[in-house]
Amino acid sequence: KYNPEGDAEFLEDESTKIFARKVAEHYSARTNQTLEEREASVIIHLKKLNNWIKSVLVQLYARRGDAVLDLACGKGGDLIKWDKARIGYYVGIDIAEGSIEDCRTRYNGDADHHQRRKKFSFPARLICGDCYEARLDHVLADDAPFDICSCQFALHYSWSTEARARRALANISALLRPGGILIGTMPDANVIVKKLREAQGLMFGNSVYGIRFDEEYAEKKFSASSPFGIKYLFHLEDAVDCPEWIVPFHVFKSLAEEYDLELVFVKNSHEFVHEYLKKPEFVDLMRRLGALGDGNQDQSTLSPDEWEVAYLYLSFVLRKRGQPDRT
Numbered sequence: 100k101y102n103p104e105g106d107a108e109f110l111e112d113e114s115t116k117i118f119a120r121k122v123a124e125h126y127s128a129r130t131n132q133t134l135e136e137r138e139a140s141v142i143i144h145l146k147k148l149n150n151w152i153k154s155v156l157v158q159l160y161a162r163r164g165d166a167v168l169d170l171a172c173g174k175g176g177d178l179i180k181w182d183k184a185r186i187g188y189y190v191g192i193d194i195a196e197g198s199i200e201d202c203r204t205r206y207n208g209d210a211d212h213h214q215r216r217k218k219f220s221f222p223a224r225l226i227c228g229d230c231y232e233a234r235l236d237h238v239l240a241d242d243a244p245f246d247i248c249s250c251q252f253a254l255h256y257s258w259s260t261e262a263r264a265r266r267a268l269a270n271i272s273a274l275l276r277p278g279g280i281l282i283g284t285m286p287d288a289n290v291i292v293k294k295l296r297e298a299q300g301l302m303f304g305n306s307v308y309g310i311r312f313d314e315e316y317a318e319k320k321f322s323a324s325s326p327f328g329i330k331y332l333f334h335l336e337d338a339v340d341c342p343e344w345i346v347p348f349h350v351f352k353s354l355a356e357e358y359d360l361e362l363v364f365v366k367n368s369h370e371f372v373h374e375y376l377k378k379p380e381f382v383d384l385m386r387r388l389g390a391l392g393d394g395n396q397d398q399s400t401l402s403p404d405e406w407e408v409a410y411l412y413l414s415f416v417l418r419k420r421g422q423p424d425r426t
């Protein structure tokens with residue numbers, strides 16, 4: 100059981116830290132793209148679809164004036180989404196120094212390469228740190244509690260050890276107010292494991308992505324001795340090249356419950372698209388983001404290979420137990 104005061108169970112070994120560094124260096128080294136470079140990317144429509152999914156999550160759960168904690172905020176690609184939701188305060192944390200620098204630049208509006216825009220309407224605090232290693236409740240004592248915590252395309256980096264997975268959930272739980280919401284996206288282990296079973300060997304992919312398991316980790320997965328530390332190398336053209344970890348969702352769900360976080364919903368991205376494209380406001384949003392052609396077929400502008408990558412991800416919403424203290 101989780102003991103908020105005791106750190107003994109949260110010990111990590113050195114190799115975990117080395118992998119966390121690898122992930123940080125990979126993201127830090129990714130330079131900001133110009134608008135032209137971004138539009139020329141082979142996965143531009145996938146990027147737009149992912150932005151749409153994140154925008155829908157923000158619009159569904161953010162309320163005017165909310166205090167938001169963006170764990171693994173990256174370069175601040177979601178700042179505009181939060182601004183549109185009229186939040187009151189934003190804290191962004193990421194392990195990659197380069198990404199936090201880009202996020203700061205974007206927030207300050209000096210060299211925003213995507214669009215010249217007015218200043219953001221909310222105050223923000225941007226911090227460089229490992230969200231899955233350190234206790235954040237001390238660091239953020241003056242900022243907590245938060246109404247919403249968002250962890251987009253990043254929670255799976257905590258699944259290298261049980262200690263880190265627990266630290267991630269302990270941090271989120273400690274920082275959310277009762278009734279507060281966690282929104283996120285991460286790889287869908289069911290899909291990845293299914294594809295591995297169907298693959299000839301330990302690798303699979305298409306023209307835009309590749310996944311490779313080590314022998315050792317594949318065996319570990321099949322023996323199911325531990326649901327943590329099941330590593331694979333993920334390559335996504337023009338975006339990602341680093342070690343990632345399988346997150347069996349049923350384990351995530353029950354571990355989250357130990358930290359008073361209850362599942363509201365989980366949906367694979369394909370299901371998410373089908374469900375929310377039934378709502379006219381989200382169809383408009385998708386069109387504005389340029390992720391939808393003129394027809395109403397959801398994947399019309401994504402190539403089949405991009406659409407297959409979308410299938411590798413899921414979205415989830417959890418709620419911190421307790422009575423909300425607002426109406």
Ligand code: SAM
Pocket residue numbers: 119122123126127170171172173174175176177192193194195198228229230231232250251252253256
């Ligand atoms: N959330 C952002 C978004 O949706 O645009 C960035 C997503 S990017 C795919 C994953 C991010 O997770 C990177 O910025 C990376 O530096 C961050 N990350 C990975 N491990 C982390 C850790 N231990 N603590 C904080 N951030 C981490």
